[in-house]
Structures are given as C-alpha cells and as structure tokens.
Amino acid sequence: MSKRLFVKGNEAAAMGAVEAGCRYYFGYPITPQSDIPEYLSRELPPLNGEFIQAESEIGAINMLLGASATGVRAMTSSSSPGISLKQEGISYMAGAELPGVIINISRSGPGLGGIDASQSDYFQCVKGGGHGGYHIPVLAPNSVQEMYDLTMHAFDLADLYRTPVMLLGDSVIGQMKEALIPNPRPVRELPAKGWAVRGKSGAEQRVVKSLFLGDGELEAHNWHLHAKYQVMKEKECMSEEYETADARLIVAGFGSVSRIAHTAVTMARAEGMKVGLFRPVTLFPFPEQALAQTAARAGKVLVVELNTGQMVEDVRLSVGAAAQVSFYGRPPGAGSLPSPEELLEVIRKNYDETAR
Amino acid sequence: MQQVFKRPQSLKDVQTHFCPGCHHGTIHRLVADAMDLYGVQDRTIGVASVGCSVFLYGYFDIDVVEAPHGRAPAVATGVKRARPDSFVFTYQGDGDLAAIGTAEIIHAANRGEDITVVFVNNTTYGMTGGQMAPTTLVGQKTSTSPYGRDKSKDGSPIKMAELMAQLGGVAYSARVAVDSPKHVLEAKKVMREAFGYQAQGKGFSFVEVLSACPTNWGMNPLKANARIGEEMIPYFPLGVFKKEEA
Ligand SMILES: Cc1ncc(C[n+]2csc(CCOP(=O)(O)OP(=O)(O)O)c2C)c(N)n1
Ligand code: SF4
Numbered sequence: 001m002s003k004r005l006f007v008k009g010n011e012a013a014a015m016g017a018v019e020a021g022c023r024y025y026f027g028y029p030i031t032p033q034s035d036i037p038e039y040l041s042r043e044l045p046p047l048n049g050e051f052i053q054a055e056s057e058i059g060a061i062n063m064l065l066g067a068s069a070t071g072v073r074a075m076t077s078s079s080s081p082g083i084s085l086k087q088e089g090i091s092y093m094a095g096a097e098l099p100g101v102i103i104n105i106s107r108s109g110p111g112l113g114g115i116d117a118s119q120s121d122y123f124q125c126v127k128g129g130g131h132g133g134y135h136i137p138v139l140a141p142n143s144v145q146e147m148y149d150l151t152m153h154a155f156d157l158a159d160l161y162r163t164p165v166m167l168l169g170d171s172v173i174g175q176m177k178e179a180l181i182p183n184p185r186p187v188r189e190l191p192a193k194g195w196a197v198r199g200k201s202g203a204e205q206r207v208v209k210s211l212f213l214g215d216g217e218l219e220a221h222n223w224h225l226h227a228k229y230q231v232m233k234e235k236e237c238m239s240e241e242y243e244t245a246d247a248r249l250i251v252a253g254f255g256s257v258s259r260i261a262h263t264a265v266t267m268a269r270a271e272g273m274k275v276g277l278f279r280p281v282t283l284f285p286f287p288e289q290a291l292a293q294t295a296a297r298a299g300k301v302l303v304v305e306l307n308t309g310q311m312v313e314d315v316r317l318s319v320g321a322a323a324q325v326s327f328y329g330r331p332p333g334a335g336s337l338p339s340p341e342e343l344l345e346v347i348r349k350n351y352d353e354t355a356r
Numbered sequence: 357m358q359q360v361f362k363r364p365q366s367l368k369d370v371q372t373h374f375c376p377g378c379h380h381g382t383i384h385r386l387v388a389d390a391m392d393l394y395g396v397q398d399r400t401i402g403v404a405s406v407g408c409s410v411f412l413y414g415y416f417d418i419d420v421v422e423a424p425h426g427r428a429p430a431v432a433t434g435v436k437r438a439r440p441d442s443f444v445f446t447y448q449g450d451g452d453l454a455a456i457g458t459a460e461i462i463h464a465a466n467r468g469e470d471i472t473v474v475f476v477n478n479t480t481y482g483m484t485g486g487q488m489a490p491t492t493l494v495g496q497k498t499s500t501s502p503y504g505r506d507k508s509k510d511g512s513p514i515k516m517a518e519l520m521a522q523l524g525g526v527a528y529s530a531r532v533a534v535d536s537p538k539h540v541l542e543a544k545k546v547m548r549e550a551f552g553y554q555a556q557g558k559g560f561s562f563v564e565v566l567s568a569c570p571t572n573w574g575m576n577p578l579k580a581n582a583r584i585g586e587e588m589i590p591y592f593p594l595g596v597f598k599k600e601e602a
Contacts, residue, residue: 050437065421066403072439074434089427092422199401205418
C-alpha cells in the first residue's frame with residue numbers, strides 16, 4: 001500500500017525523477033524552482049548519483065547533454081531566463097537525438113520580470129524555442145501528484161523517442177503543497193541505448209552529433225525528426241475533460257490556471273450553465289483531435305491563459321471552423337492571478353452570448 | 357625489417373581535409389600517440405568542439421560526442437561524471453575555448469574535472485574565415501581587426517595556460533608548439549604527461565598547442581610555421597606552468 005505524503009510540487013518532481021532512475025542532475029539556482037536542486041543535492045549522493053551546481057544554465061544543459069550521451073538518465077531544471085540560456089543546448093540535444101528531462105518552473109517575463117505564476121513561455125517551450133525547427137514533448141502538470149507522475153513519464157518519453165522532454169509548471173504548481181501518493185514507476189518497454197557513447201571496447205565507433213554536411217544528409221535527418229513528431233502526435237497526446245459531455249461552452253486552460261477554471265466551471269454548473277473544462281496535459285503534441293471533437297460538440301471554446309494569448313493559437317488551429325474561439329488572458333505580475341469568481345463572470349458573458 | 361614509424365592505433369587511415377600546412381593533423385597524431393601509450397582507446401570518449409577540429413570523429417577511432425560552440429568542458433563534465441571509468445578529452449580551438457567558452461573552461465578546470473583539454477591556439481578563428489580571436493596578437497591583422505589588434509580597444513591576447521595554472525582544480529597545465537621537430541618531440545612528451553594525469557585519475561590536465569593556420573594568416577605553410585617561432589612563442593612562452601605532485 002502506498003503512503004500518502006504532503007509535499008511541494010517541486011519536491012514531487014525531484015522525487016519522481018529519483019523514482020524514474022535519474023541519478024544525475026545538473027542545475028543552477030533560480031526562483032521558483034530551487035527546491036529541485038536543493039532536494040537532489042541531498043538525495044542523489046547517497047544513491048551513488050551526482051549533483052553538480054553548474055556555473056550557469058548553459059553549463060548545466062551541456063552537462064546534461066554529455067551525461068545523456070553516455071546513456072544514463074539525467075535531468076536539469078530552471079525557470080524562464082534560465083530556460084532561455086538552455087535553448088542552445090536543447091536544440092543540440094534535439095538535433096543529436098539525446099534524451100534528457102528539463103523542468104521549467106516558469107516565471108513572468110520578459111526580461112527579469114517577476115517570479116509570479118505565468119504562462120507566458122508557452123511559445124518558447126512548445127514551438128521549439130531554440131534554433132532549427134525542432135519540437136520536444138512538453139508536459140503541463142496541474143497538481144503535485146502530476147509533478148511526480150509526469151516527471152516519471154517524461155523520462156520514459158525521452159528514452160522512447162530519444163528526445164529532450166520538458167515539464168512545464170509555474171510557481172503555483174511548484175510551490176504549493178498537497179497530497180502525494182508516490183506510485184511506483186510504470187513499467188514500459190523501452191528501446192536499448194545502443195547509440196550511447198561508452199568507449200568503443202572493440203565495437204564500432206559511436207558518434208553523437210548534430211552536424212550533417214553530406215549531400216542530402218541534413219534534409220534526411222530533418223524528415224526523420226519530423227516523422228518522429230508525427231508519431232508523437234498520434235500516440236502521446238494527453239488531455240483531461242471535466243463536465244464536457246453536454247457542455248455548450250468549453251473552457252480550455254492548462255497547468256495552474258486550469259485549477260482555477262475547474263472551480264469556475266463547477267460554480268457555473270451550480271448556476272445551471274452547461275459548461276465544461278478541457279485541459280491539455282501535453283502541450284506538444286497538442287491534443288488537437290480530442291479538443292476538436294469536444295469543441296465541435298459544444299460549438300464554443302473559451303481559452304483562459306496567464307498571458308495575452310499563446311495556446312489560443314493552437315486551439316484555433318485544432319478546432320478550425322468547427323467552433324467559435326474566444327480568449328481571456330491575464331498577463332503575469334503580482335496580484336494578476338484571476339479568481340474563480342472573475343473567471344465565472346467571463347464564463348457567464350461568453351455563455352450568454354452562445355445562448356442568444 | 358623493423359618498423360620504426362607507424363600510424364597510431366587510435367587514428368583512422370583516412371585522408372586529411374585540413375588545409376596544407378595546418379597543424380591540426382600533427383596535433384591529432386600527438387593525442388592519438390598519448391591515447392595509445394596508456395591503452396585507453398577503448399574507453400575513451402572524445403568531445404568535439406566547434407571549429408576546424410569538429411570532424412574529430414573522422415580521424416580518431418573512438419566514441420565521440422559533439423558539443424555546442426565553447427561548451428565542450430561542460431559536456432565532458434557530464435560524460436565523465438556519468439561514466440567515471442571512461443577517459444575523456446576535449447579538443448578546442450582558441451575561439452571555442454577562450455572566447456565563447458571561457459566560463460565553461462574555467463569552471464570545469466576549477467572543479468578539477470578528471471579530464472584532459474587540448475587547446476589549439478592558432479591566434480584566429482579558422483573555420484569562420486580568420487576573424488580576431490582572444491589570442492590574436494597585438495598588431496595582428498585579421499578579417500575583423502583590419503588595422504591590427506589594438507590593445508586599448510580589443511584587450512590583450514589571453515594566456516590560457518598561465519591562467520589555468522592559477523586554478524585550484526588544475527593538476528597540469530603546459531604550453532607547447534609544433535613548429536619544429538624539436539618542439540614536436542617536446543609536445544609529444546607533454547601530451548603524454550598530460551594524458552597520464554587522467555590515466556592515473558589525478559585530475560584536470562591542460563595542454564595549449566601553438567599551431568599554424570596558413571590559410572587565414574595569408575601565408576604559405578613554411579612562413580606560417582616560421583611565424584610561430586618568431587611572433588607567437590615570444591608572447592606565449594612554452595613550458596609547464598603547473599604540475600601537481602602525484
Ligand atoms: C554559437 C555559435 N557562434 C558562432 C559560431 C560560428 N563558429 C564556427 S567555428 C567558429 C570559430 C572557431 O574558431 P577556433 O575555436 O579558433 O577554431 P579553429 O577553426 O581555428 O580551429 C565560430 C565562431 C557557432 N558555430 N556557434
Ligand atoms: S582554416 Fe586554418 S585551422 Fe582550419 S584547417 Fe585551414 S589552416 Fe587549419
């Protein structure tokens with residue numbers, strides 16, 4: 001029987017990493033994610049693992065690149081400005097097809113910005129971020145339990161597809177404490193890492209690289225990566241729905257804001273409005289088909305984000321002409337988190353418009 | 357008949373793509389020789405940098421990871437920490453190591469990572485067409501210092517081997533040149549010594565190699581070779597700057 005713990009989201013992610021077999025962590029302090037390196041600096045050495053506080057986020061992501069290239073499970077974490085610095089390394093890892101987990105407990109920007117809950121890095125995380133037109137799976141937990149479970153899932157996805165995987169949270173998800181049941185890691189069949197560098201030991205030379213200069217080589221590599229993204233779109237989309245079956249209005253939101261929206265939807269239902277919630281759990285691949293079906297049934301989608309409108313673009317692409325899409329956003333900053341009542345008011349407005 | 361000279365086992369039998377008179381090939385040979393000496397080919401993981409040397413894996417018959425520009429010491433840190441039983445070296449140019457990668461080299465050295473760094477100093481950015489490097493000599497003309505490097509504006513050429521010697525984590529730091537048979541023999545000895553530090557788990561070792569880039573210096577190979585002795589060595593003195601006792 002599993003025990004029930006009361007922990008912070010950040011700690012839950014670090015615990016999930018350890019459960020997933022991650023023994024190498026490289027990072028650099030930044031609020032609001034520093035509990036992750038703090039936890040792992042304490043927990044990894046007794047497990048014969050390594051914690052290294054790098055000289056910068058650039059150093060950290062490249063240490064991750066090196067460790068991952070040897071085939072071990074390894075991780076880094078940071079927050080928005082640090083993720084900007086890591087983008088170079090993430091692009092190289094995507095190009096060289098190296099697994100690795102990157103946790104981004106994002107803050108509010110641009111620039112130094114603030115440390116408040118924010119979703120203003122959606123584009124940066126979901127649309128590549130670094131150079132070269134790659135994608136990486138992006139998972140958006142909305143609870144402490146999911147910080148744990150999805151971190152384990154991230155390691156499996158990384159090994160399955162030979163890709164960096166990002167877990168995207170914010171200070172609400174990272175800093176809040178709630179119940180966690182530390183489930184054991186799901187057993188999933190994963191491919192052997194025959195590509196990893198270990199020293200030849202008499203075998204064929206192995207090279208981990210992203211430079212392809214031969215005729216047609218780079219184009220072929222990019223088609224190969226593209227094909228991989230198509231498989232992810234087919235197989236790895238995750239989303240959650242609440243009260244959507246008979247809904248006339250779907251509220252769509254991910255991560256922290258989806259919890260506020262959940263409360264607002266419950267309040268709207270109490271007032272007799274047929275409102276439901278759609279929450280993408282994977283932001284890449286975006287759960288296009290599930291959303292399109294639900295949205296087409298309802299006819300109208302209200303996208304709620306802690307920014308001025310980013311995920312709403314993917315929602316529009318997903319639903320096309322099948323549903324009307326409106327947007328409500330609160331760009332980040334101290335005191336800008338919408339209350340359930342505020343969202344309820346927005347729901348009323350959008351719902352009434354539908355009814356007319 | 358006794359064979360007295362042959363290709364090191366760690367090197368592949370391939371044609372070079374380096375320019376005529378370039379010293380990268382000579383330096384590759386010295387590295388391979390040191391690898392052979394300690395019998396580490398099978399457990400070596402090379403970290404390739406960005407610059408003319410990036411095609412390391414085309415020459416060395418070893419496992420290789422390619423690093424982003426300047427980040428080889430961080431990549432090597434990850435490799436070595438994850439696989440402490442492997443033998444890890446980086447091979448970096450002056451633009452790579454002394455410009456964009458300054459933070460990575462200083463901190464990997466300061467942590468005393470058990471790796472070996474081969475630093476090829478040709479006082480210019482070779483691959484991108486001969487721009488000014490942190491090691492470009494004062495007065496030297498390059499494609500981005502057309503009036504010659506100006507100390508008051510561009511600063512002084514960085515002496516990396518001396519800088520490395522100051523750091524607590526460094527076990528061995530030396531500068532060699534490969535412009536003459538005598539210097540090549542000395543360089544061979546130093547390379548072996550540096551690799552020996554890691555082979556025996558004694559910590560971070562650093563070898564700076566003064567090297568020619570005839571193409572971007574606008575010189576024929578002989579003149580380029582001569583420039584090393586005439587202009588570079590007087591500013592970048594050869595020698596061992598740090599050698600921790602075992
Ligand atoms: C982030 C980044 N900036 C710039 C470049 C372009 N670049 C490629 S090689 C190089 C210079 C390499 O010079 P050096 O390290 O001295 O090596 P050499 O070619 O002389 O052997 C530069 C600037 C790059 N690849 N990546
Ligand atoms: S450009 Fe310079 S460093 Fe590069 S191969 Fe040619 S001579 Fe060597």
